[in-house]
Amino acid sequence: MTDEFQEIIQVRRSIGDPxxxxxxxxxxxxxxxxxxxxxxxxxxxxxxxxxxxxxxYCLKFSDSxxxxxxxxxxxxxxxxxxxxxxxxxxxxxxxxxxxxAGGQSTSFPSLSEVMAYYxxxxxxxxxxxxxEAGMNSGLMMKTKPRPVGGVTEYDE
Numbered sequence: 012m013t014d015e016f017q018e019i020i021q022v023r024r025s026i027g028d029p030x031x032x033x034x035x036x037x038x039x040x041x042x043x044x045x046x047x048x049x050x051x052x053x054x055x056x057x058x059x060x061x062x063x064x065x066x067x068y069c070l071k072f073s074d075s076x077x078x079x080x081x082x083x084x085x086x087x088x089x090x091x092x093x094x095x096x097x098x099x100x101x102x103x104x105x106x107x108x109x110x111x112a113g114g115q116s117t118s119f120p121s122l123s124e125v126m127a128y129y130x131x132x133x134x135x136x137x138x139x140x141x142x143e144a145g146m147n148s149g150l151m152m153k154t155k156p157r158p159v160g161g162v163t164e165y166d167e
Contacts, residue, residue, distance in 0.1 A: 016053060018086050019077045025090045025136060026097070029057055029068035040065055071097065087140035094133045101125060 020034045033048040034057075040050055044060040051057045055074040058065045072093055080089035103122050 015078055015081070016074075018081050019074050022077050022081065022086060022090045022093065026071075026093050026132070028071045028093075029059075031059070031068075087136055087143070091133055091136050091140075094129055094136070098126065098129045098133075101129075 016036065023029070023034070024032065029049055031047050031049045033045075035048060035050050036053055037050055038052065040052070040058065043062075044050060046059060046062060049057045049059060049068060050065075057068040057070060059068060060066075077089060077093070080092055083089075084092060101122070
Protein backbone atom coordinates (compact mmCIF):
# COMPACT_ATOMS: atom_id res chain seq x y z
CA MET A 12 0.00 0.00 0.00
CA THR A 13 1.49 3.34 -1.02
CA ASP A 14 1.88 6.37 1.23
CA GLU A 15 -0.56 8.32 -0.94
CA PHE A 16 -3.19 5.61 -0.50
CA GLN A 17 -2.58 5.59 3.29
CA GLU A 18 -3.17 9.35 3.38
CA ILE A 19 -6.40 8.94 1.42
CA ILE A 20 -7.57 6.29 3.90
CA GLN A 21 -6.70 8.59 6.84
CA VAL A 22 -8.73 11.42 5.30
CA ARG A 23 -11.61 9.02 4.63
CA ARG A 24 -11.51 7.89 8.28
CA SER A 25 -11.52 11.46 9.56
CA ILE A 26 -14.58 12.50 7.54
CA GLY A 27 -16.44 9.16 7.77
CA ASP A 28 -16.57 8.37 4.06
CA PRO A 29 -17.59 5.51 4.16
CA UNK A 30 -18.67 5.12 7.78
CA UNK A 31 -16.29 2.40 8.95
CA UNK A 32 -13.08 2.27 10.90
CA UNK A 33 -11.54 -0.67 9.05
CA UNK A 34 -10.10 -0.33 5.57
CA UNK A 35 -8.32 -3.26 3.99
CA UNK A 36 -6.52 -3.16 0.66
CA UNK A 37 -6.43 -6.56 -1.03
CA UNK A 38 -5.36 -7.89 -4.40
CA UNK A 39 -8.58 -9.86 -4.78
CA UNK A 40 -11.76 -9.85 -2.68
CA UNK A 41 -12.04 -12.87 -0.37
CA UNK A 42 -15.05 -15.20 -0.50
CA UNK A 43 -16.39 -13.88 2.81
CA UNK A 44 -15.37 -11.12 5.18
CA UNK A 45 -16.49 -9.44 8.42
CA UNK A 46 -19.20 -6.82 8.05
CA UNK A 47 -18.48 -3.10 8.49
CA UNK A 48 -15.06 -3.49 6.91
CA UNK A 49 -14.29 -1.61 3.71
CA UNK A 50 -12.32 -3.65 1.20
CA UNK A 51 -10.66 -2.13 -1.82
CA UNK A 52 -8.30 -3.34 -4.48
CA UNK A 53 -6.84 0.17 -4.75
CA UNK A 54 -8.96 1.13 -7.74
CA UNK A 55 -11.11 3.65 -5.85
CA UNK A 56 -13.98 1.22 -5.33
CA UNK A 57 -14.84 0.30 -1.74
CA UNK A 58 -16.96 -2.74 -0.98
CA UNK A 59 -18.29 -4.60 2.05
CA UNK A 60 -19.60 -8.12 2.51
CA UNK A 61 -23.13 -8.20 3.92
CA UNK A 62 -22.98 -11.89 4.84
CA UNK A 63 -24.35 -12.99 1.47
CA UNK A 64 -22.64 -10.96 -1.24
CA UNK A 65 -20.31 -8.06 -1.87
CA UNK A 66 -21.91 -4.62 -2.03
CA UNK A 67 -20.51 -1.24 -3.00
CA TYR A 68 -20.18 1.57 -0.50
CA CYS A 69 -21.76 4.79 -1.70
CA LEU A 70 -18.88 7.24 -1.45
CA LYS A 71 -19.20 10.99 -1.16
CA PHE A 72 -15.77 11.69 -2.71
CA SER A 73 -13.48 9.83 -5.09
CA ASP A 74 -9.92 8.78 -4.27
CA SER A 75 -8.57 10.95 -7.08
CA UNK A 76 -10.29 14.08 -5.69
CA UNK A 77 -9.09 13.36 -2.15
CA UNK A 78 -5.57 12.64 -3.46
CA UNK A 79 -5.50 15.93 -5.36
CA UNK A 80 -6.64 17.86 -2.27
CA UNK A 81 -3.95 16.16 -0.18
CA UNK A 82 -1.27 17.15 -2.72
CA UNK A 83 -2.36 20.78 -2.83
CA UNK A 84 -3.46 21.38 0.77
CA UNK A 85 -2.06 18.66 2.99
CA UNK A 86 -3.93 15.95 4.86
CA UNK A 87 -5.71 18.06 7.52
CA UNK A 88 -6.66 20.88 5.18
CA UNK A 89 -7.96 18.33 2.66
CA UNK A 90 -10.24 16.82 5.31
CA UNK A 91 -11.45 20.28 6.34
CA UNK A 92 -12.17 21.18 2.71
CA UNK A 93 -14.13 17.95 2.27
CA UNK A 94 -16.20 18.72 5.37
CA UNK A 95 -16.90 22.18 3.95
CA UNK A 96 -18.03 20.46 0.73
CA UNK A 97 -20.30 18.14 2.70
CA UNK A 98 -21.84 21.09 4.54
CA UNK A 99 -22.43 22.89 1.24
CA UNK A 100 -24.28 19.83 -0.09
CA UNK A 101 -26.80 19.76 2.78
CA UNK A 102 -30.29 20.30 1.48
CA UNK A 103 -32.57 21.72 4.20
CA UNK A 104 -35.57 20.03 2.55
CA UNK A 105 -34.07 16.64 3.46
CA UNK A 106 -34.30 17.34 7.20
CA UNK A 107 -37.92 17.05 8.21
CA UNK A 108 -38.05 17.06 12.00
CA UNK A 109 -40.82 14.48 12.28
CA UNK A 110 -43.53 12.78 10.33
CA UNK A 111 -46.55 10.70 11.26
CA ALA A 112 -48.11 8.14 8.94
CA GLY A 113 -51.03 6.54 10.74
CA GLY A 114 -49.75 4.38 13.58
CA GLN A 115 -46.12 4.88 12.68
CA SER A 116 -43.96 7.79 13.68
CA THR A 117 -40.67 8.65 12.06
CA SER A 118 -38.05 11.06 13.33
CA PHE A 119 -35.17 12.52 11.41
CA PRO A 120 -32.24 14.59 12.62
CA SER A 121 -32.85 18.29 12.39
CA LEU A 122 -30.78 20.51 10.15
CA SER A 123 -29.19 22.15 13.20
CA GLU A 124 -28.10 18.73 14.53
CA VAL A 125 -26.47 17.83 11.21
CA MET A 126 -24.74 21.22 10.99
CA ALA A 127 -23.57 20.90 14.62
CA TYR A 128 -22.11 17.47 13.81
CA TYR A 129 -20.13 18.74 10.82
CA UNK A 130 -19.03 21.90 12.65
CA UNK A 131 -17.82 19.79 15.58
CA UNK A 132 -15.94 17.50 13.23
CA UNK A 133 -14.40 20.50 11.47
CA UNK A 134 -13.40 22.12 14.78
CA UNK A 135 -11.76 18.89 15.94
CA UNK A 136 -9.72 18.70 12.74
CA UNK A 137 -8.69 22.37 13.06
CA UNK A 138 -7.57 21.69 16.63
CA UNK A 139 -5.57 18.63 15.56
CA UNK A 140 -3.93 20.68 12.82
CA UNK A 141 -3.00 23.43 15.29
CA UNK A 142 -1.53 20.89 17.72
CA GLU A 143 0.59 19.28 14.99
CA ALA A 144 1.81 22.70 13.85
CA GLY A 145 2.79 23.55 17.44
CA MET A 146 0.30 26.40 17.63
CA ASN A 147 -1.92 24.83 20.29
CA SER A 148 0.07 23.26 23.07
CA GLY A 149 -2.62 23.75 25.70
CA LEU A 150 -0.33 26.09 27.66
CA MET A 151 -2.08 29.08 29.16
CA MET A 152 -0.31 32.01 30.72
CA LYS A 153 -1.19 35.44 31.97
CA THR A 154 0.23 38.41 30.12
CA LYS A 155 0.66 41.98 31.24
CA PRO A 156 -1.10 44.86 29.50
CA ARG A 157 1.32 46.82 27.34
CA PRO A 158 1.12 50.57 27.19
CA VAL A 159 0.22 51.88 23.75
CA GLY A 160 1.34 55.45 23.21
CA GLY A 161 1.97 55.81 26.97
CA VAL A 162 -1.57 54.70 27.89
CA THR A 163 -2.52 51.25 29.19
CA GLU A 164 -5.53 50.01 27.26
CA TYR A 165 -7.12 48.05 30.12
CA ASP A 166 -6.64 47.61 33.87
CA GLU A 167 -6.83 44.52 35.98
